[in-house]
Amino acid sequence: MSDKPQVLELRGSSISYFTGKMENYFRLKGIPYRFESMVFPGEVARNKKVLGLSQMPVVQLPDGRWMTDTTAMIQWFEAAYPQNPIVPNDPILAYVCYLLEDWADEWWWRPAMHYRWYYEEGARFASGHLAREITGGMRLPLFVKRRMLRRRQRSGYTSGDGIGPDAVLGVEADVTALLAVLEGIFTKRPYLLGDYPTLADVGFSGPFFRHFALDPIPLQLLRHTAPKTLEWVMRLWNSNPSSFQGALVDPVPNDIRMLLAHMARGYLPYLNSNVDAVAGGKSRFTTTVDGVTYTKARSSRYRVWCLAELRRHYRVLSAGAEAQLQALLKETGLWEPLWHREHLPLLEGQERKLPFWADNKMTMINE
Ligand SMILES: N[C@@H](CCC(=O)N[C@@H](CS)C(=O)NCC(=O)O)C(=O)O
Incomplete structure (x- = not known):
């Protein structure tokens, strides 16, 4: 280097x-x-x-x-690189993109880690791969590295980040519900918001490309229950500047409204519980959202900022489209939890230097 x-x-x-x-x-x-x-x-x-x-x-x-x-x-x-912008010009679709990207980044992360590290097949594959790929600077036998990685990822991101034994079924049912809606979408059009990819697709490539469509257990699930979604994963990977052709949806279709309502049921209440935990100085919290109890989940200062960002994007984009955007957010249940906590416990200047300096990790785990 x-x-x-x-x-x-x-x-x-x-x-x-x-x-x-x-x-x-x-x-x-x-x-x-x-x-x-x-x-x-x-x-x-x-x-x-x-x-x-x-x-x-x-x-x-x-x-x-x-x-x-x-x-x-x-x-x-x-x-x-302003050519072929991935955030649509239409303010409603632009906001839908910011919502879906954040949901993909911060909510589907936990089920993705669950499928990788909870199941023996996933943990065997990922620990072997990571130990060989990135731990070259550590002088330890391979089996020790693999054991360390497994333990670190489980205690940091799965059983140690809220997914106790009672939550497993609920977390997996959440993924099943997501796949059902995505499969419907990709039966009708090639990308989430129309004929070409947007930030929403890029966001969802996070949980899908290197987790659901790669790890042994969720890959089986995709092959058998959501093959169109699996095709979308590869279509997106295979896209390039010439893919920006055709049109985006107008108005926001019912299937995307279903995704937003799904986000409103689980992720937004979780974000608010996280706000309470951070405001109360708690490093962990237990919360029941969308019928699933997450026990001793890690609190995250970064995710307080994520909520603040969703509010900021709303303020910017709603100029001129306020009535329409508000109606969409109210109908899908996002409006109330978006503004529920008046004060967000951000640190002075938090994350203001991104992407050149970061103040907080997504979830704080010890190195
Ligand atoms: N919000 C960050 C999250 C990045 C992130 O959390 N990456 C994971 C790996 S995919 C990681 O490095 N986690 C830190 C760790 O495990 O210590 C981003 O969008 O880049």
């Missing part, structure tokens, strides 16, 4: 959720990049120094600057 790469460099893992999201974005936009696997533990220390924390992926620009956080990076690249 040189000080300044010739071409934009994406560093992460070839089976990581957010690395996959960023690759789908770069390919769709035709932005040339070079992928490199991160090497632990050396790059963790470097990331902390240049970005404030270490997470995957990180990007290094040819001018040497480092970047992190796919949401903020995509916004930055959209400004730098």
